[in-house]
Structures are given as C-alpha cells and as structure tokens.
Amino acid sequence: MVWKTHDYDNIPGTYVFDGKQSSQSYELNKLFYSLNEAGNREALWNDPEAYMANFNLSDEQRDALRNNNFLEVVKKGGNIYYLAKMAIPRGISVQHVGAQFQDITVDDFRQKLEDNAEGFVEKLNKVGGYWNG
Amino acid sequence: MVWKTHDYDNIPGTYVFDGKQSSQSYELNKLFYSLNEAGNREALWNDPEAYMANFNLSDEQRDALRNNNFLEVVKKGGNIYYLAKMAIPRGISVQHVGAQFQDITVDDFRQKLEDNAEGFVEKLNKVGGYWNG
Amino acid sequence: MAKIIGGITSSHIPAVGNAITQGLTQEPYWKRFFDGYQPAVKWLEEAKPDVIIVVYNDHGLNFFLDKIPTFAIGCADKYINADEGWGLNAVGDFEGDQAFSWHLAESLVEQEFDICTCQEMKVDHGFVNPMRVLLEKEKDWGVKVVPFAVNTVQHPVPSGKRCLKIGEALGKAIESYPEDLRVVIFGTGGMSHQLQGERAGLINVDFDIETMESVISEPEKFASLSNAEIIEQAGTEGIETIMWLVMRGALQPDAKLIHKHYHAPISNTGAGVLVLENQ
Amino acid sequence: MAKIIGGITSSHIPAVGNAITQGLTQEPYWKRFFDGYQPAVKWLEEAKPDVIIVVYNDHGLNFFLDKIPTFAIGCADKYINADEGWGLNAVGDFEGDQAFSWHLAESLVEQEFDICTCQEMKVDHGFVNPMRVLLEKEKDWGVKVVPFAVNTVQHPVPSGKRCLKIGEALGKAIESYPEDLRVVIFGTGGMSHQLQGERAGLINVDFDIETMESVISEPEKFASLSNAEIIEQAGTEGIETIMWLVMRGALQPDAKLIHKHYHAPISNTGAGVLVLENQ
Numbered sequence: 091m092v093w094k095t096h097d098y099d100n101i102p103g104t105y106v107f108d109g110k111q112s113s114q115s116y117e118l119n120k121l122f123y124s125l126n127e128a129g130n131r132e133a134l135w136n137d138p139e140a141y142m143a144n145f146n147l148s149d150e151q152r153d154a155l156r157n158n159n160f161l162e163v164v165k166k167g168g169n170i171y172y173l174a175k176m177a178i179p180r181g182i183s184v185q186h187v188g189a190q191f192q193d194i195t196v197d198d199f200r201q202k203l204e205d206n207a208e209g210f211v212e213k214l215n216k217v218g219g220y221w222n223g
Numbered sequence: 224m225v226w227k228t229h230d231y232d233n234i235p236g237t238y239v240f241d242g243k244q245s246s247q248s249y250e251l252n253k254l255f256y257s258l259n260e261a262g263n264r265e266a267l268w269n270d271p272e273a274y275m276a277n278f279n280l281s282d283e284q285r286d287a288l289r290n291n292n293f294l295e296v297v298k299k300g301g302n303i304y305y306l307a308k309m310a311i312p313r314g315i316s317v318q319h320v321g322a323q324f325q326d327i328t329v330d331d332f333r334q335k336l337e338d339n340a341e342g343f344v345e346k347l348n349k350v351g352g353y354w355n356g
Numbered sequence: 357m358a359k360i361i362g363g364i365t366s367s368h369i370p371a372v373g374n375a376i377t378q379g380l381t382q383e384p385y386w387k388r389f390f391d392g393y394q395p396a397v398k399w400l401e402e403a404k405p406d407v408i409i410v411v412y413n414d415h416g417l418n419f420f421l422d423k424i425p426t427f428a429i430g431c432a433d434k435y436i437n438a439d440e441g442w443g444l445n446a447v448g449d450f451e452g453d454q455a456f457s458w459h460l461a462e463s464l465v466e467q468e469f470d471i472c473t474c475q476e477m478k479v480d481h482g483f484v485n486p487m488r489v490l491l492e493k494e495k496d497w498g499v500k501v502v503p504f505a506v507n508t509v510q511h512p513v514p515s516g517k518r519c520l521k522i523g524e525a526l527g528k529a530i531e532s533y534p535e536d537l538r539v540v541i542f543g544t545g546g547m548s549h550q551l552q553g554e555r556a557g558l559i560n561v562d563f564d565i566e567t568m569e570s571v572i573s574e575p576e577k578f579a580s581l582s583n584a585e586i587i588e589q590a591g592t593e594g595i596e597t598i599m600w601l602v603m604r605g606a607l608q609p610d611a612k613l614i615h616k617h618y619h620a621p622i623s624n625t626g627a628g629v630l631v632l633e634n635q
Numbered sequence: 636m637a638k639i640i641g642g643i644t645s646s647h648i649p650a651v652g653n654a655i656t657q658g659l660t661q662e663p664y665w666k667r668f669f670d671g672y673q674p675a676v677k678w679l680e681e682a683k684p685d686v687i688i689v690v691y692n693d694h695g696l697n698f699f700l701d702k703i704p705t706f707a708i709g710c711a712d713k714y715i716n717a718d719e720g721w722g723l724n725a726v727g728d729f730e731g732d733q734a735f736s737w738h739l740a741e742s743l744v745e746q747e748f749d750i751c752t753c754q755e756m757k758v759d760h761g762f763v764n765p766m767r768v769l770l771e772k773e774k775d776w777g778v779k780v781v782p783f784a785v786n787t788v789q790h791p792v793p794s795g796k797r798c799l800k801i802g803e804a805l806g807k808a809i810e811s812y813p814e815d816l817r818v819v820i821f822g823t824g825g826m827s828h829q830l831q832g833e834r835a836g837l838i839n840v841d842f843d844i845e846t847m848e849s850v851i852s853e854p855e856k857f858a859s860l861s862n863a864e865i866i867e868q869a870g871t872e873g874i875e876t877i878m879w880l881v882m883r884g885a886l887q888p889d890a891k892l893i894h895k896h897y898h899a900p901i902s903n904t905g906a907g908v909l910v911l912e913n914q
C-alpha cells in the first residue's frame with residue numbers, strides 16, 4: 091500500500107476529497123448519506139450514540155461528530171456535501187460550518203465573502219458586455 | 224420517441240439486450256434481481272401472485288412468468304442472466320431454458336451443443352500448439 | 357434531425373432554491389442575481405426546446421461512494437427530485453425521453469466515451485435549481501429532460517479537456533438523432549467557491565471572469581488547466597465549473613453570445629450566467 | 636515499480652464452480668477441460684503475483700440496471716462473493732489493495748478513460764470462477780485482487796477496440812505505480828455461447844480458434860470487429876470475449892505465449908485458456 095502524492099496536496103486549508111480521503115471515511119460518509127431520509131435524521135437526533143453505532147466509525151470520527159468538530163470531520167475524510175446533510179437540517183448552514191473551520195463568526199465569514207468579491211462590478215465593466223441591470 | 228435500429232436487430236433467434244429491450248422490462252428485471260436474496264426467492268415460491276404484485280409488470284409479463292414461458296420473457300425484455308435467478312434455484316438450468324426456447328428436450332439441446340463443437344480437436348491440431356493431454 | 361439551439365450556464369447553489377421558494381428573489385441580497393437571469397429566461401422561452409440536457413453533478417443523492425461514475429446519463433422516463441437532507445422542498449417530477457437518451461448513450465459509447473447509463477435517477481439541487489431559475493416553474497416543466505451527471509465530487513475527476521471532448525461527442529450524438537427535436541443544454545455548477553477547510557469562503561472574481569470569457573470564445577484555454585490549477589484558483593467546489601465545458605463542447609465553436617451575467621458572492625459562490633446560441 | 640508478469644484468459648462458466656465444489660473435475664465430462672488448465676495453474680504459481688487484476692463482467696449482482704457503468708474498478712479493501720441466485724456456494728472474501736486501485740483509477744481518468752470507482756463491490760461467478768480454477772483455492776487466496784468490471788450485459792457495450800485501448804492504459808497505469816508489485820491480469824468470459832432466444836446453444840469453434848490466435852499475436856484484428864459481428868459469430872453472450880482484449884492491451888505486444896487450451900462444449904460454451912508472459 092503506497093499512496094501516491096498529488097499536485098493538489100499542498101494547497102493551504104484545503105482537503106481534496108480523493109481516494110485516500112474517501113477510503114478512510116467510507117463509513118462516516120455512509121452515515122451522512124443515510125441522512126437523505128427524514129426518518130434517519132430523526133433517529134440520529136433522538137439518540138446520536140445509538141445511531142453512530144450502526145456504522146463502523148473510528149473513535150476519532152465519533153468524537154468529531156459528538157463535538158460538531160467539522161474541521162476534524164473534513165480532515166478525517168468527511169465530504170463537505172455529505173457533512174451538510176447532518177448540519178443543515180439542524181439549522182447549521184454551510185456558512186456556519188465555513189465560519190467554524192476558521193474559528194470566526196458567521197457574520198465575519200459573510201463579510202469575508204463580500205470582501206473577496208469586492209469590486210466585481212468594476213471588473214465586469216472593464217471587460218465589458220456584462221449585464222448590469 | 225424514435226427508437227433507432229441497430230446492426231444486430233436481424234440476427235435470427237436473437238434478442239440483443241439493449242436500451243429498448245431493457246427499458247420496457249425494467250420492473251421485470253428488478254423482480255429477477257431481487258431474487259439474489261434467498262428470502263425473496265422463498266417469498267416468490269410461496270406466493271407468486273403476491274410477489275409479482277410488488278413490481279409494476281404488464282399483464283403479458285405476468286402471464287409469461289406464470290407459464291414459465293421463457294421465450295416470451297426474453298422477447299419482452301427479460302435479461303437471460305437475470306431470468307436465470309428465477310430458473311436455476313428451482314432446478315431449471317440454463318440448458319433447460321435453452322431447450323424450452325426451441326421446444327426440444329434438454330438431451331436434444333445438449334446434443335446440439337456437442338454437434339456444434341464436433342471436430343474441435345482436429346481443428347486445434349490443424350492450427351497447432353494447443354494443449355491436448 | 358435533432359438540432360442544438362444553444363446552451364446556458366448557471367450555478368446551481370442550493371440557497372437559490374430556497375430564495376425562490378420563500379419569494380425572496382426581489383430582496384436586496386438576491387435582486388441583482390435573479391434579475392440578471394431574465395434575459396436567459398426570455399431567450400429560453402423563445403428557444404422553445406423539446407428537450408433540455410442538464411449537465412450537473414450529484415451531491416450524494418443518486419450516487420453514493422460505493423459507485424461513482426465519471427459520466428452518467430439518465431435513460432428513464434421520469435426523474436424524481438427527492439429529499440437530499442439539505443432542507444430543500446422537492447419539486448415536481450421531470451419527464452424523460454428514453455429513446456433519445458439511449459441514442460445518446462449508444463453514440464457516446466461508439467465515440468469511445470465510457471458512460472454509465474441510469475434507468476433510475478434521482479436528481480438533486482444541482483439539476484433542479486437551474487431548471488427552477490431558468491424556467492421559473494415548480495412543475496409542469498413543459499419540456500423533457502436528460503440528466504447528464506459528471507463526477508466533480510470525488511477525485512479523480514475528469515479533466516476540463518475530457519469534459520470539452522465529451523461535449524463535442526454529445527453534440528454529434530444529438531445532431532445524429534432522426535427526430536426533429538429542439539435541444540438546449542445547460543452547463544451547471546461553479547463558479548469559484550470552497551465550502552471546506554480553513555480556506556472556505558474563497559471567491560476569485562478575476563478567475564471567474566477569465567473563465568467566462570474563455571468559455572465563450574476560447575474554451576480550449578480553460579480546458580487546458582489541470583484540476584489542481586482550477587482548485588487552487590477556484591476552490592475545491594469551484595472545480596464544478598468544468599461542467600460548463602461539456603455544454604460548450606456540444607455547441608458550435610462560433611456560437612453567438614446572447615447574454616452574460618456575473619454576480620458575487622451569492623451564498624458562498626461566484627455565480628455566472630452565459631447564453632450561447634448556435635448559428 | 637510494479638511489473639506486469641503476464642496474463643491469463645479463461646471462461647467463467649457458472650457450472651465450473653459447481654464442478655469444483657462437487658469434486659467432478661476428473662469426471663469424463665470435465666476432465667479434459669480441467670486438465671488443460673494445469674499448465675496455467677503451474678505458471679501462475681511460479682509467477683507469484685502480489686496482485687491479480689480480474690477483468691470480468693457482473694451478471695446482476697453488484698450492478699443492477701439502474702446504474703450500468705461501461706468500466707468499473709474496485710477500490711475496496713475487501714470484496715465479497717455474495718449469493719447471486721444461481722445456486723452457487725459463496726467462497727471466502729478477497730482482499731483488495733486500495734492505494735493501488737486508486738492509483739489505477741487516477742491514471743485511467745488522466746488517460747481519458749471514464750471509469751466508475753467502486754468502494755463496495757460484490758463479485759459474482761464472473762470473477763470468482765477464474766480465481767477458483769486458476770488458484771485451486773476456496774479461501775486464503777494468498778494474493779490481493781482488483782476487480783475490473785466491463786459492461787457486456789446491456790448494450791451499448793464498449794467495442795473491442797475500446798477494450799484494447801483501456802487495456803493499454805491499464806498497462807501504463809500499473810507500470811507507473813511506485814511499489815514493487817508483481818501483477819498478473821485475468822481476462823475472463825466467453826468464448827462463443829448464446830443462452831437466449833431460439834439460437835441458444837450456438838458454439839462456433841472456428842471463430843473461437845480465430846479469436847484465440849488473434850488475441851495471441853494480432854489483437855487489433857479481433858478488436859476491429861463490431862459488436863454486431865461478434866454477436867453474430869459468437870452469440871449474444873459470446874460478446875464477453877472482448878474482455879480478453881483488456882488483458883491483452885495491458886501486456887507487451889510481443890508477450891510470449893506459454894500455453895493455449897481450448898475445449899467445447901463445456902456447459903453451453905466454447906472455453907479457451909491462454910497464458911501470455913511479458914518479456
């Protein structure tokens with residue numbers, strides 16, 4: 091077993107969901123996938139420990155779920171789209187999750203998004219031809 | 224909806240399992256596929272009508288199953304590998320099915336296979352290099 | 357013969373579905389984003405497609421990690437938008453065209469693309485939201501659909517180059533179908549966004565604009581980037597933008613630009629709209 | 636670096652599994668068929684592979700018609716031989732090599748093959764019977780495996796040409812893996828047989844021999860046939876023989892023939908065995 095390295099391995103703060111990640115977290119993502127069904131979401135909320143016991147999770151994965159430690163979940167191979175199936179129905183939006191990854195408030199996270207997009211209309215005007223109301 | 228024709232459409236006695244065949248028989252093959260599970264095989268044997276009612280079959284498909292009319296099953300889009308899941312566990316081998324397609328006995332069907340292979344050792348010797356004991 | 361009228365690109369952000377459901381499209385946050393779709397909505401109305409092929413990625417509804425096909429095509433007579441655990445209200449079913457789908461599958465396999473055929477296929481927000489925004493409907497879509505799923509979730513993900521090529525093959529497949537169908541193709545997903553890791557919240561306006569300009573007139577340029585380069589620039593989820601190349605490949609190289617629109621951020625994402633029309 | 640030692644072709648007839656289970660291999664009906672495998676069994680023992688890649692088709696165990704991928708590769712650490720409704724006794728589990736499988740998947744996608752990755756994969760008689768005949772075991776196989784499934788059941792099925800090409804790509808993928816693995820590839824299925832319709836019982840010895848000779852020294856020739864031509868000559872289920880081309884493509888063009896064996900009929904089928912060794 092030799093895991094090859096990839097050209098995307100060293101992008102800071104970025105965990106590309108590939109075979110290595112996915113294979114270590116298959117059961118974890120299976121748990122998330124099961125939450126497509128409303129009944130399973132309820133079962134998880136009613137008794138998280140019992141529900142987690144249906145899946146072959148590592149102790150670390152279980153802890154990360156218990157503590158809503160989303161960064162740990164992602165590092166352990168939880169896929170963000172799958173993780174969302176656990177977070178969103180509890181009122182934890184993807185932006186909440188994003189904020190938690192960086193240990194900032196949701197408002198700060200939203201501001202960051204705005205800042206990152208700052209000046210986009212001017213940029214569009216410079217290229218020309220874009221709709222602008 | 225225009226089904227295109229294919230270069231394999233007119234081979235005599237041959238029903239190529241393609242999209243057209245498969246799409247008309249999706250539920251039928253789903254029934255067969257369910258027979259991968261021993262419990263389902265038992266359920267089908269114990270009460271064929273009740274079991275068939277779990278699937279959205281046409282009257283003709285249901286009739287073909289009731290009568291073990293395998294040729295009709297294949298013409299209606301039943302896949303032979305899937306059909307085998309219903310036949311084999313009842314002791315109806317693929318050779319029995321093959322014989323039934325042609326309305327001959329199993330012995331005759333086996334003889335036909337032997338006849339079709341007749342003289343293969345001589346042919347191998349002619350080409351040369353084949354293992355021969 | 358079937359004819360490709362044109363193509364549209366669109367993000368497929370989940371929040372967009374909720375904004376429509378909750379009637380927020382004219383609220384300050386959403387107004388510019390939705391208003392910029394109107395020329396596309398109008399063009400599509402006039403294009404009167406018989407079939408829309410929606411290129412999208414599944415986010416863990418129809419496909420689980422037990423089986424992830426690189427490219428998958430719907431071959432069913434009906435596609436259902438089921439609960440995907442994201443609190444989105446399911447919309448009405450979509451009608452398929454089996455004979456057309458199977459023709460596309462056969463032609464693609466003949467052209468050496470190794471697709472997965474799906475006779476049962478649930479469609480998630482990636483498919484549904486572009487339909488809702490661009491047709492402004494919740495049911496009775498008045499058009500048949502072919503879902504065309506690209507794996508952008510679990511790497512290895514196909515390269516942009518491969519997406520452009522399968523788009524070209526899809527174009528040939530469509531135009532070799534004997535029925536007089538009017539076909540429009542949606543390329544959905546993207547643009548820049550990253551939902552995961554400490555880099556979450558990334559938006560790259562410059563890269564998005566460059567990508568849009570490239571997709572319009574020089575798709576080979578965007579297609580020449582490696583997936584690592586796209587991820588670095590557009591974020592892990594921004595890789596979805598490669599799906600635009602499937603649509604682009606199916607159109608004529610000199611397809612005419614009808615409309616372009618960009619807004620950011622919307623939810624976590626840079627969102628671009630293109631309408632391209634075959635000559 | 637990983638090295639391809641050679642490849643073996645074999646039918647994967649269900650009855651073969653039963654004959655082994657029931658201890659019939661030396662009965663008159665079976666004796667010539669099984670005896671002709673012995674040089675292959677011996678070669679394989681001496682080849683001491685670390686991994687065997689088994690190219691086979693699923694017959695409705697792991698894949699249902701909701702999702703039929705053209706090519707699928709196992710990426711699991713374990714593969715289970717489950718009940719497939721054919722009255723076959725399940726044998727012991729097979730051990731996988733995830734890192735190697737994922738490397739193959741990545742390399743194939745990079746080489747523009749659109750495979751489906753499977754992290755859970757039940758293997759049926761198509762996979763199991765060649766393992767049983769060639770390793771003469773029921774469990775503790777002493778070797779890791781990679782199941783490589785080709786759709787030969789529901790058309791559109793890939794062309795022989797495409798199978799040969801993905802074989803070539805698979806060869807490159809294997810030989811670019813950094814670990815010193817010894818790899819053997821099984822190409823299974825075929826040869827001529829038709830199980831369905833009034834033409835059931837077809838066996839075409841001439842075509843089978845031609846195919847074997849072509850696969851040995853001139854695979855492009857067999858690969859140039861259309862699927863309709865192969866079906867016409869070898870029967871609807873005889874189309875499985877295209878899978879031999881995946882194995883052949885992965886080997887050197889001048890791979891050395893070690894053994895060839897043919898017997899017919901066995902069950903409903905013309906059955907061929909080839910052992911080819913890389914130089």
Ligand SMILES: [Fe+3]
Nearest residue numbers: 368482545596
């Ligand atoms: Fe998406």
Ligand SMILES: [Fe+3]
Nearest residue numbers: 647761824875
């Ligand atoms: Fe087979």
